Amino acid sequence: MAVFPFLVVAWIVVVGLYGLITSRDLIHQIVCLIVVQSSTYVLLLGVGYVTGGVAPYFYDIGRHALAVDPVVQALALTDVVVEAAVTALLLSLAVQAHKKFGTLDPHDLAEFKG
Amino acid sequence: MTPKLRLWLFAIGAAGLVACYLWAFGGLPGFGNYPGPYGPEILKDAIPQTNATGIVSAVNFDYRGFDTVGEEFILFTAAAGMSVVLRRLRGERQQEQDHSPADEVMHRNVAPTSSALRVAALVLVGPTALIGWWLATHAQTNPSGGFQGGVILASAFMLVYLSGESIAFRRLSPVDLLDVAEAMGAGGFAAVGLAAVAQGLPFLYNYLPLGGSPGAVSSSGTIALISFLVGIEVAAAFILITGELLEQTLLRGGGRGGRQKEGSG
Numbered sequence: 045m046a047v048f049p050f051l052v053v054a055w056i057v058v059v060g061l062y063g064l065i066t067s068r069d070l071i072h073q074i075v076c077l078i079v080v081q082s083s084t085y086v087l088l089l090g091v092g093y094v095t096g097g098v099a100p101y102f103y104d105i106g107r108h109a110l111a112v113d114p115v116v117q118a119l120a121l122t123d124v125v126v127e128a129a130v131t132a133l134l135l136s137l138a139v140q141a142h143k144k145f146g147t148l149d150p151h152d153l154a155e156f157k158g
Numbered sequence: 159m160t161p162k163l164r165l166w167l168f169a170i171g172a173a174g175l176v177a178c179y180l181w182a183f184g185g186l187p188g189f190g191n192y193p194g195p196y197g198p199e200i201l202k203d204a205i206p207q208t209n210a211t212g213i214v215s216a217v218n219f220d221y222r223g224f225d226t227v228g229e230e231f232i233l234f235t236a237a238a239g240m241s242v243v244l245r246r247l248r249g250e251r252q253q254e255q256d257h258s259p260a261d262e263v264m265h266r267n268v269a270p271t272s273s274a275l276r277v278a279a280l281v282l283v284g285p286t287a288l289i290g291w292w293l294a295t296h297a298q299t300n301p302s303g304g305f306q307g308g309v310i311l312a313s314a315f316m317l318v319y320l321s322g323e324s325i326a327f328r329r330l331s332p333v334d335l336l337d338v339a340e341a342m343g344a345g346g347f348a349a350v351g352l353a354a355v356a357q358g359l360p361f362l363y364n365y366l367p368l369g370g371s372p373g374a375v376s377s378s379g380t381i382a383l384i385s386f387l388v389g390i391e392v393a394a395a396f397i398l399i400t401g402e403l404l405e406q407t408l409l410r411g412g413g414r415g416g417r418q419k420e421g422s423g
Contacts, residue, residue: 046188054179058172065168066161092197095190100201100213103299103373107205111213113197114204118217122229125305125392129236132399136243139406 049090056083070138070148074131081127085120092116208298209368210378215297219304219384223362227347230388234344237395244402250409271322279321287314294389298378304385308392315397319404331401336394343391347384 056079063076092113098105100114142148187193200217210216218226294307319327351362359365362380369377376382 046190047183049189050179050183050186054176054183057179058176061172061175062168065164090189091186092192092194093190094192099301101211101301102205102213103211107372111201113192113194114200114213114217115194115197115222117214118222121214121218121303121305122225125229126232128309128396129232132236132403133239133243135403136240139403140243 049086049093053083053087053090056080056086068149068151070141070150070153071135073150074134074138077134078127078131081123081130084123088116088120088123205372208364208378208381209372209374210298210381211373212296212298212300212302214301215303215381215385216378219297219381219388220362220364223351223384226384226388227351227362230344230347230391233392233395234340237340237398240399240402244406246409276321279317283314283317286317287311290314290389290393294393295382295386296375297385298382299373299375304388304390305392307385308389308394309396311389311393312396312400316400319400324404324408327401327404331397333398333401336398336401340391340394340398343387343389343394346387347391350380350384350387 060076060078060080060083063079064073067073067076089112092115094110094112097110097112100111100117102109102111138148141153145153147153200221201213204210204213204216204221208216208220210220290307290309290311290313292307293302293310294304297303297307315327315331318330354363354365355361357365364379364381366379366383368379371377
């Protein structure tokens, strides 16, 4: 069980990459990229987990309760924000590609130059 | 390159990637045995130092505040980049009606927004805005913060759009006002940090009074203030980003898009 979360991480990366290279639609490809990136959340939270630890919020529990690492959780938050920004930009590029070439299929788009 | 060859190349690469991954993971501390010195140190010191009971927010807006400035400007830049990429192209003009020209050309019969959706969406606007506001202003105590609160605050505006009131949505969220709010949120964060420098303290030093007791809304000094500013910036950025994408469905003409796509598929 000790390695199970990390196996999940590897699985999410590879399954997302598989989607990326087999996809025939730019929007679907962007979703696949989100899948690849979401593996990092599992990795960060998995690395910071402490057996028996609670979430690092001490509003209504003792100040010295065993808690999981708050630093990686903050990093996961950064990760989510960056993903939202990247997704927004990629989606707008997909909108423009469709406007210009009338297709969202990357195989067809490869035939257009410029 | 044929799709089949590509798939074979991927299989080889993926196998190598997985092997490297597993090798690397073998060197990680086992799940649940995190030994890092940084996390436990912050858990020990954060409450006495900042009076914040939300340690993730304390890390985000105080200990790692400098990184979060950068993070916020990533979002700021993305919203600006989208406005540039999705600028009105030559020959495009906006429709007055509320349905998309693509639907019209394909003779799709688009049902009008049902009363059930309209009522449900409008009923949810108030509570959603309240939850967003609450999250953005309680980073110091509970699992919340400006980023989460801002996104939920933005979705209150999306509900107005969802209820079929795209005109009301545009009137509620004028782009000029959003630009100002976004700039003030992002600039305010940097200004809070620079105010510390002006006092001869390190950038983003927590110089405000920390309040009486940990867990009070008024506690934690700059953490609460920065979280609130981030909430405004994120809400404005997300309304701008979604607004830009929604507007695209109401554009007509220009480009060669969609309409002349006969029989391809």
